[in-house]
Amino acid sequence: MTPLGHRRLILTRHAKSAWDDPALEDHDRPLNDRGRRSARELGDWMASRGYEPEEVLCSSSRRTQETWEKVAGAPLEVRPILRIEPGLYQASPEKMLQVLRTATQPTVMILGHNPGIAEFAAQLCARPPLDPDFRRYPTCATLVVDFQVDDWKDVRPGEGSVMDFVRLDGRD
Template identity: 60%
Template sequence: MKRLILTRHAKSSWDDPLMADHDRPLNARGKAAAADLGQWLASRGYVPEEVLCSDALRTRNTFSGVAPALPGAPVLELKPSLYHAGPDVMMAVLRQAKADCVMMIGHNPGIAEFAHRLVSKTPISPDFRRYPTGATLVVEFGIEDWAEVGFGQAVTLDFVVPRELAA
């Protein structure tokens, strides 16, 4: 059995219109959402051992916001190929994972399509199809090795968006 936590980066800043997309940090709302997401994951026992993360600043900032709430220290692997990756690239990266519970942090539009193609049954949330910033899907696969993972195999355990977590 393998578990995937699939997270779109939290809300990023557009304060500097000349800043390269790759270098945009999280805004205040995004930082708060990432921290809330970390608490939510820990409270439900969704604790990754390995994190496959786009190398963009906003995805790294998302992980930095989530990580303090997680017990232990997941191995962070920055994956340049996940920057604006489509579903096939994301699948190729996931097939190289090593841990039983993996978190992947990426970008739209690819992550939304990847999530949709992974699940055997679509979550009922109206936000699932658009996968807003901070959206997180938790799924399980009945496989022994990530090399066996394929589309349509995932069983949904949970799906959340940050506004559902705001106190």
């Protein structure tokens, strides 16, 4: 639970997807084995730090939904509201902010895609993490950022305080 006047965003790029079927549409690509392992590790990492979303805004792509399924398999205490948001598929930072502003719970997780998610993460932070891969936002990268606002509608770029940043999926 986050206190009044405080909102927390957990911003996650989907885990590593499979490329073994060239005929498959991008939207329909599943996770590969490494991606499934990384997403499970992300769920464990989140639970160990108390980063528990009350609402999940997930792109409609197969790989983002599978990432959430693996994260949700961790021992999280909260079972969040899950909203599949087609507008998050390949979304621009502006679209991601628009979707975030519709959130109803104090702690929200967004699962999305590059390049939009990397740009969105960079825009949100007052001071970005020092991690050299932050601006690249590799697969399964996750930023935890807090805002001192009462409502998601009041979130503005450049006002987020970075609480944590993790990369679990290697260098791609």
